[in-house]
Amino acid sequence: MKERIERLKKLTYIPQKEIAWLIEQAELSVKQQEIIEENKRQQEVTVHQFRQAQKDIQQLSGDRKRYKQALEKIITNLNFAIQVAQNELEGATK
Template structure:
């Protein structure tokens, strides 16, 4: 392609066949640029979605830790309440 372009630069008259080739190359170039721009746009969207997902995971991990701590406190309190109830029942039985 490079050689063909150099040859065309040297011509004073460009044959119709060569003009058609130039037009075809220009059209291909435009299509390639459109594809590149669309790929770039899709990449930006993907990066944005990835970052949002990371933030959501961090948020959910924090919530999960808070729920786990709260559940552990509830279990501790219930265990204590059961123990107290058992002690009272044993005291009533004796």
């Protein structure tokens, strides 16, 4: 391709066939640039989605930890209430 371009630069008259080739190459270049830009846009969207997913995971992990701690407190309180009730029952039956 470089050789063909160099040869065209040296010509004073460019044949129709060569002009068609140049137009074709220019159109291909435009299409390639559009594809590159679309790929960059998609990459930016993917990066944004990934970062948002990371934030969501961190938030969910924090929520999970808080729920687990709350559940452990509830279980501890229930165990204490059960023990108190058992002690009262034992005291009432004696």
